Amino acid sequence: MNYVYRFRLYPNKEQEKFLNIQIGHCRFVYNKLLEMAKRNYEQEGKKWNYYEYKKLLPKLKRKFSFLKEANSQSLQEAVKWLDRAFKNFFKGLSGFPKFKSRKKTNSVPIPQHFKVEGNKVRIPKLRTPIRFIKHREIEGNIKSISITKTPTGKFYLNILVERKIKPLPKTEKAVAIDVGLTHFCTLSTGKKVENPKHLIKTERRIKKLQKQLSRKRKGSRRFTILARRIAKLHEKVKNQRRDFLHKLSKQIIGDNQAVIVEDLNVKGLVQNTSFSKHIADASWSRFVQFLEYKAKLYGRVLIKVDTFFPSSKLCSVCGFKKEDLKLSEREWECPVCKAKHDRDYNATLNLLREGFAYLKTAVGVDCPELMPVEGTFVPCEAGSSSIH
Numbered sequence: 001m002n003y004v005y006r007f008r009l010y011p012n013k014e015q016e017k018f019l020n021i022q023i024g025h026c027r028f029v030y031n032k033l034l035e036m037a038k039r040n041y042e043q044e045g046k047k048w049n050y051y052e053y054k055k056l057l058p059k060l061k062r063k064f065s066f067l068k069e070a071n072s073q074s075l076q077e078a079v080k081w082l083d084r085a086f087k088n089f090f091k092g093l094s095g096f097p098k099f100k101s102r103k104k105t106n107s108v109p110i111p112q113h114f115k116v117e118g119n120k121v122r123i124p125k126l127r128t129p130i131r132f133i134k135h136r137e138i139e140g141n142i143k144s145i146s147i148t149k150t151p152t153g154k155f156y157l158n159i160l161v162e163r164k165i166k167p168l169p170k171t172e173k174a175v176a177i178d179v180g181l182t183h184f185c186t187l188s189t190g191k192k193v194e195n196p197k198h199l200i201k202t203e204r205r206i207k208k209l210q211k212q213l214s215r216k217r218k219g220s221r222r223f224t225i226l227a228r229r230i231a232k233l234h235e236k237v238k239n240q241r242r243d244f245l246h247k248l249s250k251q252i253i254g255d256n257q258a259v260i261v262e263d264l265n266v267k268g269l270v271q272n273t274s275f276s277k278h279i280a281d282a283s284w285s286r287f288v289q290f291l292e293y294k295a296k297l298y299g300r301v302l303i304k305v306d307t308f309f310p311s312s313k314l315c316s317v318c319g320f321k322k323e324d325l326k327l328s329e330r331e332w333e334c335p336v337c338k339a340k341h342d343r344d345y346n347a348t349l350n351l352l353r354e355g356f357a358y359l360k361t362a363v364g365v366d367c368p369e370l371m372p373v374e375g376t377f378v379p380c381e382a383g384s385s386s387i388h
């Protein structure tokens, strides 16, 4: 399966200049072709394919001679990005392709003729190798690389490898996870996983500074300084969150044979303007992605339960559905069987049951030993994990 390693890259001044040119030229080609394709699509309703874009590349190169500095294979990859963006748009999977902005994260793909040696990487057209921090060994066959520059000017090396699936020893544990509102998530073991404190702290800081920014005159010196500080914090929070989600997903996949989550279709959710809600949704879908590829890599099962399954509203004891359960009700009592519920924990038990029902009916169940006796659960040992 495909797997991406990400390492911080430390180019010297000369290499940085070179990378900026490569990344800039890729963005330029992408945007130019997008401009033409957009006109073509809007005025004549034509849908181009990859070869039609590719044909335009030599023309662009003739017209803009500075493109000679670029690695031509990188430019061809940029064309593939655009083709993919349009394909997704035509399939209804995403919105109309957007122009790439210099202010956002940008990349240059390098499909061939690179060399990763120790903690250095050699790329076409650059004489000297660039140093990177190799914080872990690379397993699997390297297929291609790309280099990314973040809005605050940091560079990262992404190494795409084909990795062999390495099943972990089987376990009979299963867990269901419910997305939290007041904390990150709740496990069917009864454990609530909090958002890490340092993450909350950085997020709070961003909010505060953003308020200050809104009072500054746009384009003024103070505005620029503050905006740069905010961008730095955004990057910090992104890295902190990624780190947290990796650790948590690794632990959950390691501990359980089957993991059941709610499949929040983030795209289908009503656009919510609240900043924190937006972040929460985004980290949840990221988390599910991490669980998904780790499950694949380690031979585990991930079951996604439909968003429309009313996991919070069902009584996990008798099955009564409390239609009028409000979002603010963190605890409730079932009017039928009088069971007292913690909202989130109750939801995880319902998800667990739904996941098991799915395992039972699905063809080619991977872990039949997980099937519980009707109405009972196979919970993990509460408190066995050290997530906090």
Ligand SMILES: [Zn+2]
Pocket (backbone or CB within 6 Å): 315, 316, 317, 318, 319, 320, 334, 335, 336, 337, 338, 339
């Ligand atoms: Zn009940």
